[in-house]
Amino acid sequence: MTVDIASPDLPLLTYASGVATIRLNRPAFSNWVRDEDLRWMLSTFLVLDADPSVKVVVLTANTAGQGRPVFCGGYEITEANPRADDALFTSTAAALAQMRPVTLCALSGSVYGPALDLVLACDLRVAASGTAIHLPMEMSPLHSDAFYARTVRHLGIDGAKRAFLSGSAITTEELKARGVFEGVVRPDAFEGYVGTLARQIAALEPCTTQSIKQALDTTAFS
Template identity: 35%
Template sequence: MEELVRVETHGSLALVALNRPEKRNALNPLMLQQLHQHLLQLSQDPTVHVIILYGEGAGFCAGADLALLEQARKENNFQAFSEAEELLQECVKLLATCPKITMAAMHGFVLGSGLDLALACDLRVAAAGTQIAANNVRLGLVPDGGATWALPRLIGLGPAMAMLLSGDPVEAEGAYRLGLIHKRVHAGRHLEEAAAWGGELARCCWGAHAAIKRLARVDPRLTLEAALKEEREAQKRLFEDGLPSRSAGRTPS
């Protein structure tokens, strides 16, 4: 089986690579299945404390595989698209709720579903020049991996609405000022810096980290589960209404 997600462990750190560089790490069902399996295993591994997600090649992740989207639309088969969407949401929930510290080490481009994965992580590191965009709207769709829930809570409603409604990219420096990322680092050092930070965190009390993460994720107004369900319903309606062409409004990387 093709290794679309690769895992290396270094002591208490697990490095999880999105490994489809020839497709800009675009997410397809097999890739999401592998990611989910690895995350599930790592979440249960007592020797792992920090999980670092990163992308091979030119960028972190370009989002969903548009070929899958176009084929599903051509065949009027929302079910095929929905299955991939469900896998994405399961990965998001694991990153957000597993008892490990999860961290996104980002470079190049972080688009659409790639942003959903990054937002699900507890911490985010980005290299200079990284382009971050919730560009789903440019395909006539809504985010379906939690961005409508996570972005307003992370950076405030105003900046979040600007990102969600426009699909415009924000570079690493601007993302840092917004609070979207925690550290911006020199180009090419995103993984090294994330691993160094993860190593520092792993020296702290693991039980306390798990408890803090669980408590900090509680929201009295709307749960992530409820938000994910709402996104899937909205996505289905938009899909059935028809999608614009692939070339319309593509976000630059």
């Protein structure tokens, strides 16, 4: 597989034994995603989707050097991009949700604002303990209808209202109890747990996992 890389700050792509790992790579800036990251991710999703050797896609983040690990601080809005491209972010989450391989979000730090949409768009989610979800109200203009729908589907209407309207953080331990996360693991065991789970999924018969995934998605969205 070939993916063009134009900047050292773009996400990193690694591949081994059927598992492709995409790692957000701006730890000094809380891994805020920019338009160039989203375009890179969209093109990478297409490459991975078309490669039959890819059975699992892991979405994670580089949190090296961070005092409090942050998986993604949100969608960066700058003076050069004051409104941001809402449609681009929404399209990226939609493309992730529709991928052929099984997608696994390895939440290595807390997540803020619309970045939660990328987390919920994955098929499975694992978090490092001590991480949380934050949905500050001032970021609400970037929340698409699809994001609201995905949040309600995973958190339930009461959980979604609490997340959006109270401004209070929700711990991943609480979300695991709701079934949103497959596991919440100590930071020192996190990488090993994610690797084992990804390899376990990759070892399954791909035609079977893809047909089950499609059937479940059809049921959930019907």
